[in-house]
Amino acid sequence: MRFHRPAFRGVAAVLLVVSVAGCGGGAGAGGAAGRPGVGDPYFPKAGNGGYDVGHYALDLAYDPGAHRLTGTATITARATEDLSALNLDLKGLDVEEVTVDGAAARWSRAGQELTVRPREAVDGTFRVTVRYSGAPLTLTDPDGSQEGWLRTADGALALGEPVGSMAWFPGSHHPSDKATYSVSVTVPKGLRAVSNGEPAGEEGKGSRTVYRWRTGEPMASYLATLAIGRYDVRRTATAGGLPVYTAVDPEQAGASRAVLARIPEVLAWAERTFGPYPFSSAGAIVERPEDAGYALETQNRPVFPGAPDTGLLVHEIAHQWYGNSVTPRTWRDMWLNEGFATYAQWLWEEDHGGATAQRTFDALYAGGYFPDAETNEALWSFPPAEPPDAAHISATPVYWRGAMVLHKVRRTVGDDAFRALLRGWAREHRHGNADTGDFTSYVEKSAPGEDFAGIWEDWLYGEGRPERP
Incomplete structure (x- = not known):
């Protein structure tokens, strides 16, 4: 998740092609109304019940001077039952028109919910077009950090964790509903627009x-991310031919050059450690420190607030396996992202002449790892698998105690079996979703002769500092 804690975290038209799967709720003849949320334990209104999005096609335009967003989006999804209504997450912005399969549809707004009521119940594949306009919002999370649409000195930066993407396009904004994307962005001449995936052309108008x-x-x-502004853009490739795209604010170019040049090296190490890279390109976006208060593992190219150090680069690249390819089923499962990415840093240090993972584990357990007593104590404030509320899903135990869980597993199964477990977990859930129960079951299945009950009870779910290291 967001790596930002001091201890380390106009008019738009959206065309949705929704091939829907399983909408619940009721309303309207001949079908059921979709649920306004999937019931996430921390963000219950996030996502939408009753359909699975397959593709978003966003055709946007942004005028930084007027702070006005315009566009068209196409979403493809799959329905599991006839739908008389469906919900989309959209925060702010003014909806102008909605159509379903080309026919005008009724719609209503309530908070972040945009409820669409087609003329006839729909099933299978269908198309929703939403036209909306206005100034995209910057949202404040329960932990006080900002996301959504962040204005910068020369443009904007869109960051979405956990629910900020609803500030710039309607959709089903929950990690359990993954989709492919195509994004077209029109900006004033002289600015660039950088997003996820691979470039598919640019055109002057x-x-x-x-x-x-x-x-x-x-x-x-x-x-999903969208960075608009002036960037130094470099297009290179790894020795294996994987495209690497970096976009760096000119003020950060000099400070970033050396560490970004290590992306191929870090990727090669990560592939040896975690298995084949799961995406078609890699890279990074480097903004000025004042443009974002944290780094984020946005798919293909993570975003950094200023030049990252090597450890932070390793952390965000590791997320491409753990978090981006293997995505948490709910926000309660964030330790599967952050514990893995943090432990990746321990492994990198260990493999490159730094502290061993055991030494880092021992320092954490002894209470002398962090420079301040408050953070050392916070490590034991709650178990990594059960953050107390939405404000703590990226707190210290999720990262560091999550990594300690993985180290305890490693000590139990041995180094070779642990490396195989890391690769197998990434392979088994590649491009899917998983939760904590999936992980504990996978570990137990991978090492049937070992007893992990104490690890789960004391380190994963246990309150306070375990008695035995």
Whole structure:
């Protein structure tokens, strides 16, 4: 998730093609009304019951001077039952028109919910077009950090974790509903628009330029990003031919050059450690520190607030396996993202002449790892698998105690079996979703002769500092 804690975290038209799967609720002749949320334990209104999105095609335009967003989006989804209504997450912005399969549809707004009522119940594949306008919002999370549409000195930066993507396009904004994307963005001439996936062309249109991007692998909407501004863009490739695209604010170019040049090296190490890279390109976006208060593992190219160090680069690249390809089923499962990415940093240090993972584990357990007593104590404030509320899903125990769980597993099964477990977990849930129960079951299945009950009880779910290290 967001790596930002001091201890380390106009008019738009959206065309949705929804091939829907399983909408619940009731309303309207001949079908059921979709549920306004999937019941996430921390963000119950996030996502929408009754359909699974397969593709978003977003055709947007942004004028930084007027702070006005315009566009068209096409969403493809699959329905499991006839639907007389369906919900989309959209925060702010003014809806102007909605059609379903080309026919005008009734709609209503309530908070973040846009409820669409087609003339006839729909099933299977259908198309929803939403036209909306206005100034996209910056949202404040329960932990006080900002997401959604962040204005910058020369443009904007869209960050979506956990629910910020609903500030700039309607959709089913929950990590359990992943989709492919195509994004077209029109900006004033002289600015660039950078998004996920691979570039699919650019075109000058008078005083404006259109940039197109395409993401072919499934992506949770919280991992979607859009960066608009002036960037130094480099297109290179790894030794194996994987495209690497970096976009760096000119003020950060000098400070970023050396660490970004290590992306191929980090990727090669990560592939040896975690298995084949799960996406069609890699890279990074580097903004100025004042443009974002945290780094985020946005798919294909993570976003950094200023030049990252190597450890942070390793962390966000590891997320491409753990978090982006293997995505949490609910926001309660965030330790599967952050514990894995944090442990990846321990492994990198260990493999490159730094502290061993055991030494880091021991320092954490002894209470002397962090420079302040408050953070050392916070490590034991709650179990990593059960954050107390939405404000704590990216708190210290999720990262560091989550990594300690993985180290306890490693000590139990041995180094070789643990490395195989890391690769197998990424392979088994590639481009899918998983929760904590899936992980504990996988570990037990992978090492049937071992007893993990104490690890789960004391380290994963246990309150306070376990008695035995």
